[in-house]
Amino acid sequence: SRTQPHYFGAGPALLPAEVLQQAASDLLNYKDSGLGLGEISHRSALAVNVVDSAKATIKQLLTVPDTYEIFFLQGGGTGEFSAVVYNLLASFALKTFKKGRADYLVTGSWSQKAAEEATRLGVDVNLAVDARKWSADGKSYGTIPDPTTWTLGSAADTAYVYYCDNETVHGVEFPYIPEVPEGVELVADMSSNILSREFDITKFGLVFAGAQKNIGMAGVTVCIIKKQLLGRLREDYLVDLGIPLAPLVLDFPTIVKNNSLYNTLPIFNVHIVYLTTQRLVDNGGLKVQKAISEAKAKKLYDALDAAPKGVYNCIVERASRSRMNVVFTIPGEGREKAFLDGAKERGMTGLQGHRSVGGIRVSNYNAVSERSIDMLVDWINTFAASAK
Numbered sequence: 001s002r003t004q005p006h007y008f009g010a011g012p013a014l015l016p017a018e019v020l021q022q023a024a025s026d027l028l029n030y031k032d033s034g035l036g037l038g039e040i041s042h043r044s045a046l047a048v049n050v051v052d053s054a055k056a057t058i059k060q061l062l063t064v065p066d067t068y069e070i071f072f073l074q075g076g077g078t079g080e081f082s083a084v085v086y087n088l089l090a091s092f093a094l095k096t097f098k099k100g101r102a103d104y105l106v107t108g109s110w111s112q113k114a115a116e117e118a119t120r121l122g123v124d125v126n127l128a129v130d131a132r133k134w135s136a137d138g139k140s141y142g143t144i145p146d147p148t149t150w151t152l153g154s155a156a157d158t159a160y161v162y163y164c165d166n167e168t169v170h171g172v173e174f175p176y177i178p179e180v181p182e183g184v185e186l187v188a189d190m191s192s193n194i195l196s197r198e199f200d201i202t203k204f205g206l207v208f209a210g211a212q213k214n215i216g217m218a219g220v221t222v223c224i225i226k227k228q229l230l231g232r233l234r235e236d237y238l239v240d241l242g243i244p245l246a247p248l249v250l251d252f253p254t255i256v257k258n259n260s261l262y263n264t265l266p267i268f269n270v271h272i273v274y275l276t277t278q279r280l281v282d283n284g285g286l287k288v289q290k291a292i293s294e295a296k297a298k299k300l301y302d303a304l305d306a307a308p309k310g311v312y313n314c315i316v317e318r319a320s321r322s323r324m325n326v327v328f329t330i331p332g333e334g335r336e337k338a339f340l341d342g343a344k345e346r347g348m349t350g351l352q353g354h355r356s357v358g359g360i361r362v363s364n365y366n367a368v369s370e371r372s373i374d375m376l377v378d379w380i381n382t383f384a385a386s387a388k
């Protein structure tokens with residue numbers, strides 16, 4: 001047991017105490033089998049049941065239709081940056097017998113990294129959005145440019161449009177699902193905001209999320225793919241078209257055909273996904289969670305906005321403010337350190353901004369309680385008052 005922490009880390013992040021308690025017990029002795037979940041064969045009936053249970057709760061939470069497949073793999077969010085390339089180009093080639101191009105909406109460092117990886121793997125990448133160009137200094141993130149400015153390709157030559165629904169470092173979140181041309185597949189990285197709100201999965205070709213923020217622990221990535229995208233040309237044709245072959249551990253058709261058990265899946269991590277998602281189902285589903293997430297985020301932004309001008313600097317434009325990662329700076333020599341030190345004295349940690357951007361970052365994932373947010377809001381107000 002432990003005292004409930006007031007922890008706002010961006011990932012790996014807090015997990016619900018009851019999930020951890022159950023998981024800890026299942027790590028020692030799962031369902032009275034005499035073995036823990038880290039010890040059983042990934043092909044045993046118990047393990048397959050863990051995978052199927054996690055899939056079923058995700059399907060229920062996100063109302064995933066039968067035309068989509070849910071699967072798990074390793075390699076984190078970063079592994080997906082590569083997997084998207086291999087798999088989506090191959091799907092496009094089956095339809096067109098061509099190597100497609102790809103559009104990337106770059107609104108922060110994670111979509112930037114994904115675009116860079118696609119380029120590295122030989123994709124003809126079009127930065128349909130480069131949000132940096134729309135900032136005052138030409139190099140900062142903090143806005144989602146208006147869709148009328150996006151330079152999207154057509155279904156004739158574009159395999160997919162890629163975007164990151166919530167930029168964890170820069171605190172930029174899409175308030176809508178991007179519209180893409182008919183026939184072009186939409187791919188989303190939802191690593192840091194999945195399960196915080198409902199969304200219409202049928203608008204997407206692929207959604208993926210590293211588990212370590214809102215779903216579970218590092219070590220497993222959740223993917224939801226339109227089944228139509230699992231068809232493949234013969235591999236020699238793919239090679240002839242200049243499409244790189246996916247390593248088998250990232251090859252979606254191989255993973256799906258084997259119910260995510262082509263190679264050894266970390267079943268314990270999948271079990272945490274199951275426990276976390278089952279808890280959300282029990283608590284009323286994603287409509288309820290969305291209201292909670294929004295209410296907590298509003299408390300934070302209201303406090304920051306209400307402070308005397310100049311105390312806190314929220315960098316992200318209002319319409320694109322993330323509900324999950326609230327980022328701001330505190331101008332003045334030593335002020336951010338004073339804020340962090342004061343928070344720590346009051347039992348609140350994990351507030352330091354990403355090393356690439358500095359500042360303060362409050363991660364407001366599902367497991368962060370309203371009480372933690374209230375304590376932090378109190379400190380935001382107190383600190384602002386002392387700055388007068």
Ligand code: PMP
Pocket residue numbers: 011075076077078079110164166167168169189190191192210
């Ligand atoms: N995408 C997003 C939105 C992320 O926040 C992160 C990690 N914080 C990644 C991708 C990369 O994930 P990983 O470290 O699991 O490769």
